[in-house]
Amino acid sequence: MEAGDAGNGSAAAAQIKGSGDDASCKPLPPCCVKAKAGVPEAEAKCHDTVVSGWFTEPQSRFGKTSKVQYYNNPMWPGEAHSLKVEKILYQGKSPYQEILVFESSTYGNVLVLDGIVQLTDKDECAYQEMVTHLPLCSIPSPKNVLVVGGGDGGVLREIARHDSVETIDICEIDQLVIDVCKEFFPNLSMGFKDPRVRLHVGDAVDFLRDSPEGKYDAIIVDSSDPIGPAQALVEKPFIQTIARALKAGGVLCNLAESMWLHTHLIQDMLSICRQTFKGGVHYAWTSVPTYPSGVIGFLLCAKEGPPVNFLTPVNPIEKIQGATKAGKELRFYNSEIHRAAFVLPTFVRRELESYTTCSTSTEKEKPKESVSKSQKIKILLNNAILTAS
């Protein structure tokens, strides 16, 4: 394919022609013409996830062998999201992961770790603002906050809006992520400039094990997906270590993947968290177009103590002195969207509601009104008999 031939619409047009349909001759509707006008045609092909000028998530040929590695197939098999690449800005490898930054045609700069999009300039607000303010606006006056991961600095930027906060610890394992983001994502890494921030580069499991019991009002886990190095962050021992480090009535916000793709994982996490956090556990979600299926969820957990009602912000961002003043405006979060984030589609409600407190991570306790498998079989048999009679 010639440079410039990979542009927006050409592949689709070829497909239409191939199908024998005459639709390719029809004029584009005005919305498509506008979208097309903003997309350059030049091809950027400098990385193996970038083919014909498009970055696509599921594969990479990084390394000497040039063997295709499927990083994320276990998380979202059968689908991939693509972004048109304007320019590769950085590619490198740390001891932990492959790091890629590119300028996209429509989402600004994009950070990719091990082939998976972590953030883009355009939609990062929907993630960083929600993962931060859902927990911090649910408690009256957060003082000590810990961020696990979060090397891009976006969550620090959001925590800094809270004037009640006195200390912000961040434990990020990968110094290279921090350095790369300081260069290519200044609007996020500005979070490191807040004088309350104390950076610890290392493993969060060790960091939390060494933290004093009951130290934090809030802990925010801002990690990559729970495959590979981040897997431990959704498992019971780590969740218990987090609970130990929280004050009574302290809160955790943990990444909890997509309700469209990962209900089994969310169910397991709910079970573990409900065994550990007796002050309440809730699932919330937000829309992030560049994440698989376009949404991502969070588990909001409260340690037993002063009651926490996540569903209604008791510490509304709009009332915090200077939190949203000029130059510091929020782009996504507000108190209404906070409340809405906990409203679940019917299928999710149905699938998650049965996961109440239980004794092991794999065992679920059915709600009282639910029926056992053997009861269900009996009911089916009875219905069959009734139908037949």
Ligand code: SPD
């Ligand atoms: N599927 C991608 C999930 C990435 C979550 N972490 C993003 C980090 C942004 N601070």
